[in-house]
Amino acid sequence: MSASELGEREGLIMADSRDKQIIEKTWDFIVIGTGMGGGTIGHALAQGGKSVLFCERGRSYFGNQEALAGDFLDALVPNPHSNISDRDKERxxxxxxxxFDATNGRKVPIQPMIGIGTGGSSALYGMxxxxxxPQDFEPAASFPNAPEANVPARWPISSCRRHPRS
Structure with missing residues (x-):
């Protein structure tokens, strides 16, 4: 299947020939997300001479007239005490x-502040x-009375390995 056929199947619209060039190019790296991790590693790879394609779930807010920007979402909508629309959240x-949070053994709906678009969640938290x-690398220790919690006992690396000078 060609990139064009895949785009059509997934409902993507190619606006111009530049889109086609982007889709058909062979990239050295494809980075999913432009938040703190993706943006940092992608920039380092590009500075090292690699071709990098950033894929982001949301839209770019640079020059976008529809974007709600400049303050917290609650300050940008007319009535923040009513339910904020999905469209306004995405804008x-x-x-x-x-x-859903399943750390206590049952699914509970939650609404964390997760970013989509340029900068991802990092853009919402001021970068x-x-x-x-060190205790962050052994998350199960924080839930001793919740054996059904679906958190790992420890990461595959330790804090000491990550920060040898600590």
């Missing part, structure tokens, strides 16, 4: 779908990347 770079603590 502000927020995920509007449903996510702040906090340093992790």
């Amino acid at each position: 502000a770079g927020r995920f509007s779908g449903q996510i 702040v990347m906090e340093r992790m603590f």
